[in-house]
Every structure is written in C-alpha cells, then in structure tokens.
Amino acid sequence: MSATPSTGNxxxxxxxxxGDHGPAEIVPALASVLAQRPDVxxxxxxxxxxxxxxxxxxxxxxxxxxxxxxxxxxxSDEKPSAALRASKGTSMxxxxxxxxxxxxxxxxxxxxxxxxxxLARIVYxxxxxxxxxxxxxxxxxxxxxxxxxDLGANVLVxxxxxxxxxxxxxxxxxxxxxxxxxxxxxxxxxSEEIKGPEHIRAAAEILKRIEFPGTYYGFVEGDDIMxxxxxxxxxxxxxxxxxxKTAEGVGQLVKHYFTESFNSxxxxxxxxxxxxxxxxxxxxxxxxxxxxxVFLGLNGLCVKSxxxxxxxxxxxxxxxxxxxxxxxxxxxxxxxxxxxxxxxxFLNPESSE
Numbered sequence: 328m329s330a331t332p333s334t335g336n337x338x339x340x341x342x343x344x345x346g347d348h349g350p351a352e353i354v355p356a357l358a359s360v361l362a363q364r365p366d367v368x369x370x371x372x373x374x375x376x377x378x379x380x381x382x383x384x385x386x387x388x389x390x391x392x393x394x395x396x397x398x399x400x401x402x403s404d405e406k407p408s409a410a411l412r413a414s415k416g417t418s419m420x421x422x423x424x425x426x427x428x429x430x431x432x433x434x435x436x437x438x439x440x441x442x443x444x445x446l447a448r449i450v451y452x453x454x455x456x457x458x459x460x461x462x463x464x465x466x467x468x469x470x471x472x473x474x475x476x477d478l479g480a481n482v483l484v485x486x487x488x489x490x491x492x493x494x495x496x497x498x499x500x501x502x503x504x505x506x507x508x509x510x511x512x513x514x515x516x517x518s519e520e521i522k523g524p525e526h527i528r529a530a531a532e533i534l535k536r537i538e539f540p541g542t543y544y545g546f547v548e549g550d551d552i553m554x555x556x557x558x559x560x561x562x563x564x565x566x567x568x569x570x571x572k573t574a575e576g577v578g579q580l581v582k583h584y585f586t587e588s589f590n591s592x593x594x595x596x597x598x599x600x601x602x603x604x605x606x607x608x609x610x611x612x613x614x615x616x617x618x619x620x621v622f623l624g625l626n627g628l629c630v631k632s633x634x635x636x637x638x639x640x641x642x643x644x645x646x647x648x649x650x651x652x653x654x655x656x657x658x659x660x661x662x663x664x665x666x667x668x669x670x671x672x673f674l675n676p677e678s679s680e
Contacts, residue, residue, distance in 0.1 A: 343373030345438025433628035451627035468555030486529035497541030509558035619644035
C-alpha cells in the first residue's frame, strides 16, 4: 500500500535549543533544507535572542520560519524523570505539542534522548496496537542503506514486540528506500533456525506465517548490517544499541587510520593524485549523512538528531522528517498494524500448524 503524498507546504517543528550547538548550527541547517525543499516551513521553538543572530545571516530563510519564544530548555544531562516534571514551556515539549495539535507534521530535536522519548510518549501516545515505540536509523552498507531498529529504546522485549518492530521498520523502509516490499531480517548470533534466544526464535516463527508490509528473510548476523543483506534489521534495544555503537567505533577507527596514513610527504603527493577518489570515499563514509533516529510506533512523527550535529548533519535529520511527513507514514503504520493483529497466527502462531 502506498500512501498519497501530501500537497502544499510541509511544516516541521524544530527544537532550536537542543544539542551541543543550538541555533548556531540548527538555523544554517534549516537554510540548507529550504534550498533543497522550497515547500517546507518551520516552527522554531527557542529563545528569540539566540535565534535572531543566526537567522539574520540567512535572509532567504526568514519568510519560511516562525519563531516561538521559549524561556525554558531541557539540558542534555538532565534525567528524563526530572525533565518530565519541568517540561512545560520548554522548547522540546512545545515542538512536540505543535505536532500533536496539528500545527506541524513532525518534530526534530538534537536534545536529551531519554527526555525526548519520554516526552514523545506522553504527548503523542503510542499508536493503537503498539506495545512499545522503537528508535530506528539508517545504516550505510555495501549494497545500499539498511534500516535498523530498535537502537536502544527497549532493552528487553518479547516476540510479539519484535514482530511489531518488523512492521514499523518495513513501513519506514517503504518511505525511506522507496521500495514496495522490503526484506526484513532478525539480528541473531547465527543464521540457523535453532540458534538464538527464545524470544527471537518465537518472533521468527510468527513472521514466517503472517502477512505484513515486508518479506521475512530469516536470521541475519552482525556482519550483515554493513553488507546490506536485507532492507530492515530488527533487534531488541540491547543488541541494537551495541551494534550501533560498535559500527560508530569502527567508523572512527577507519577515519583515524586513514588520516594517519597520509602524514608523510610521499603519501600527501599520492593523495593529491587520487584526490577525486578520496573525496568520494570521504563523503560515502561521512556519518553526518546518516544522522537522524526516528521514534517509530508513536501517534506523531519525531526525529532525534545527534547531540553534536553540525549544520549538515542536522539538515539530514530534518530532511528525513520531511520525507516521512510527506508520505503519510503514521496512517500507513496504523493500517499495517491493524492488518497484522487481525491475523490469527500473530497471536497464536501454533494455530496454523
């Protein structure tokens, strides 16, 4: 099923005070998004004085931005419980409320991840039939991008929740990768059916039987993430977060070794000769191009940018929010989940045996 693209302007709510850099990087990011997508408008929540300076340096952006002044901000090191108690009137909460009230189609923040997830669950609520929301992101691969979830929102889950993650991830892949029937794999310690913990093997049995927006591939292993073996990899938050942080560490190691290898004069001459190829390599390995974790399973769109994101990285998170908003992701997930729950084998996988 393909949702009909929305027409008219797409409005995105922005938490301008989140992250390490705030408006200094966020405002230029919005200017970059507008240059690529003239149909996008922004509700920018934050302190007007902090936003005014960067906004003045991008005059073309002024007409596309509405600044909503907020005095309060949720700090990056604030505990989610404390942030919830004092969240009223903060830039983060007001951005989420703009979506819930229909003023915007998605919210983007580089702020405190725990606080953002907790607030999003309270403001948006979970979609009907969804047990828990998940964090999904796009990972680069040899054969193309791979969408992976959950990346840390839920440490331990049951088989039914993993099946729901498969539905959420498949619907996300349809919009992000523009494919009708994405392949979905379950992250495991081996590809054999007898391997892995009980909840993963149970989820596999359900996914073999039901109809959902994707095609179940089977178990995949850690090296399949970067191979691009499947379009979507599903894991619990414990394994998913470890896999994500390991991939980030490998990327940093490659960058370190790469830079270190060009310290000698001869190597620098070689680098000049191979400048075009090296530039292409650097761009493909740039983690900023894959910035943006989506909170899936909520009755509203929210994209979490990395806290240290610069303008390029933050712009990618906003563009991701624009794509999902444009193609009606939320409504599609509601229909897909309802379709899965109606199938008897989802709740009783032994009924078809």
